[in-house]
Amino acid sequence: MVDIVAVLPAYSTPRSKVSASFISLLYKTRIPVLKAIIELDNDQVSDYVIPGSSFVPLAMHLEVVKEYSDQTYTQELPLWIASLYLGSFESFKLIAFELPPSGPTLHLAAVLALPKFVKWLLEDHDPNHKLKNSTT
Structure with missing residues (x-):
């Protein structure tokens, strides 16, 4: 079995x-x-x-x-x-609890225009975090 x-x-x-x-x-x-x-x-x-x-x-x-x-x-x-x-969004919350707060997640959610995601991610993520390999 x-x-x-x-x-x-x-x-x-x-x-x-x-x-x-x-x-x-x-x-x-x-x-x-x-x-x-x-x-x-x-x-x-x-x-x-x-x-x-x-x-x-x-x-x-x-x-x-x-x-x-x-x-x-x-x-x-x-x-x-x-x-x-x-x-x-509900699935994302189940999966994303282990993502680092300084990762690209917040930026990707903003680019995709996902306000629920952005609001939730802003609780732990720094919106001014500079991504690795970023020129800006």
Whole structure:
């Protein structure tokens, strides 16, 4: 018999490499599932990345995906960045508690015009923090 606790957090489809934790970002009704997965094995969930080639078709409208079908999406996205791009605030709060307060998260949320994220991040993040490799 398969140990569900060992399999579930890392579960991903062999071809698309989409994990159960990522699928939980797509629908607000799945937030309890994401919470349970994080509680089972936070380390594996935190380390999970989704290939850009799998993320784009799930995150964008089909017409937009078709319009940019000649593009290759090679970048891998950590779960917390995917939750930002999807605007999944409740999921982000579950995932992002371990992010350093001086990281690029606040700036990315501001660029994406996500006021809920920015307000929440301002509680711990310094808006004047200079990012590494920044010229400004």
